[in-house]
Amino acid sequence: MENMTQHAEHVDICFDCAEACERCATACLQEENVQMMADCIRLCRDCADFCTMCARLTARDSQFMKQFMVLCADVCDACADECSKHDDEHCKACAEACRRCADDCRRMSANA
Structure with a gap:
């Protein structure tokens, strides 16, 4: 059950990142x-696609x-x-979501 909960949380983090991107x-x-x-x-569009696919997988x-x-x-x-590199609020929010997702991807891949 713990594995399913971790998977569900990771899916949410990935989709949150895709949305921010x-x-x-x-x-x-x-x-x-x-x-x-x-x-x-360009990077935001790529990242959104990668995060969406990661969530689906x-x-x-x-x-x-x-x-x-x-x-x-x-x-x-x-x-x-x-x-x-940019001061816009949307860029700051995106960078934060991306860092959170990257950290969680690394944590999950180490435990998968």
């Missing part, structure tokens, strides 16, 4: 200088979830690093 990318698209935010938008207890968690953590780190 989608919100950040959407807000960045509204910036005056969109080109300056291009890397942030975890929810179904896929045989590939451990490897995907490691990769997802790397993508989350890259997104957090990029978002941390």
